[in-house]
Amino acid sequence: MKIASWNVNSLRTRLPHVLRWWQQHQPTVLCLQETKVEDGLFPHQPFTELGLHVARHGQKSYNGVAIISRLPLQDVALGFNGHNLEEQTRLIAATVQAAGGPVRILSAYVPNGESLTSTKFAFKQAFYQHLTAHVVAERAVHPRLVLVGDFNVAADERDVANPARAAKDVLFTPQERQWLADLCQQGGLHDALRLVDQTPNLYTWWDYRTYGRSQNNGMRIDYALVSEALRGAVRGVVHHAAERGMVQPSDHVPVVLEIATLP
């Protein structure tokens, strides 16, 4: 079973890439972030006519998350038990019936934070706190849980090009790393890539502004996190870095988790 996560930075603009990528890689589930489209304008048809199931939670201009799936999506939940933080659409969840039993899937788009002194930085912390509590509650109901998305934090030194420099800026401050660590520890989640692969410099995002100037100056800020019950099922995590080289690419690339769902 392949569960993918991709911050597409506008689904409508990236739709050709997303459809081509789906056909090439045939995932079981694709979680999207930064769809930047209201629910009424969401492009359902290209997916439903492939026989896929769609759940989306979006707004005008900013944010927006979605789940596209080959399997039916059950118990779709928008936001935190139906309400959003700061009216921002950054979380969606659904359950799929896999071979070994139900898997709860969450697609999250964590706030960027802007800068250490911004009110958005405080909002980022609040979002992590809510997300952590939410995962604790969800995991009590759904032991087999996968949380994927754009977490806007690089976990450790292997996940940034220049750790000393990056630590001074948003996305790699000690505080943010702690928020992510707390999410994993209190939420009982494991960074699926690091369960199986310790290679450094495996990035998922390259800033539009710096990509052209400095080569491979990226960060790993998109993750697949799995609950303890799925720990042993992780077969691998791959980043589809080639997507960053396409014409008009997203600044993020797909992160694909493969799990064995039969016990």
Add this chain to the structure above:
Amino acid sequence: MKIASWNVNSLRTRLPHVLRWWQQHQPTVLCLQETKVEDGLFPHQPFTELGLHVARHGQKSYNGVAIISRLPLQDVALGFNGHNLEEQTRLIAATVQAAGGPVRILSAYVPNGESLTSTKFAFKQAFYQHLTAHVVAERAVHPRLVLVGDFNVAADERDVANPARAAKDVLFTPQERQWLADLCQQGGLHDALRLVDQTPNLYTWWDYRTYGRSQNNGMRIDYALVSEALRGAVRGVVHHAAERGMVQPSDHVPVVLEIATLP
């Protein structure tokens, strides 16, 4: 000799069409309107690398005229003797040495006028007055003169789909038709198409907003006007209406004047 006129509605956006069209039709001269590009950002290279000569007079966002030519462009004149009306780049002229002697070519983009009560309508009248006086002066120096462009006026009933309705709106009011008639009479110019072809409903422009809804609801507002000295040389005028059906077309199509330049 083929002298073409095309309101391209952004040269940068339409560049692929313009280059393909040039290769297909190999005009002697192409006059452009609504290039919407400052001189510093004008795409010279695609033309110069074909060995073509370029004169342009543009500004940011709006207006902008140009002449592309297989023959060298002499005595290039920007605006009305170097200055523009209302700081708008709507007129450019140059001389080419044709087989029968020099031909003065003017490319004009007449203001739209917006509505009868707009200050832009008064500006349209003022522009016609200046243009008429300018042509009178130019023709005294250059007997063989061609004035092409977007005149934003339909000359007579044959040039609109519904004359009664159109007469109430800008582009076909009696006043505007008179301004165009004055330009021709006082300027000593002839509407080249009507010298050789009386077919009605030969349009050059179809509004983006109405094109899809009502078929062939266009107007003839782009012309090739020739001086008395060239009257007998006119071999034909054709509208390349197929350009309106291309993907991402301009709302105007090329108007191509063919003249015999040998005496």
Add this chain to the structure above:
DNA sequence: GTACGTTGTG
């Protein structure tokens, strides 16, 4: 409907 410039966001 199509295009451009500006502003706000990342």
Add this chain to the structure above:
DNA sequence: CACAACGTAC
């Protein structure tokens, strides 16, 4: 750098 929205023009 790239995206969405808004205002403006035709």
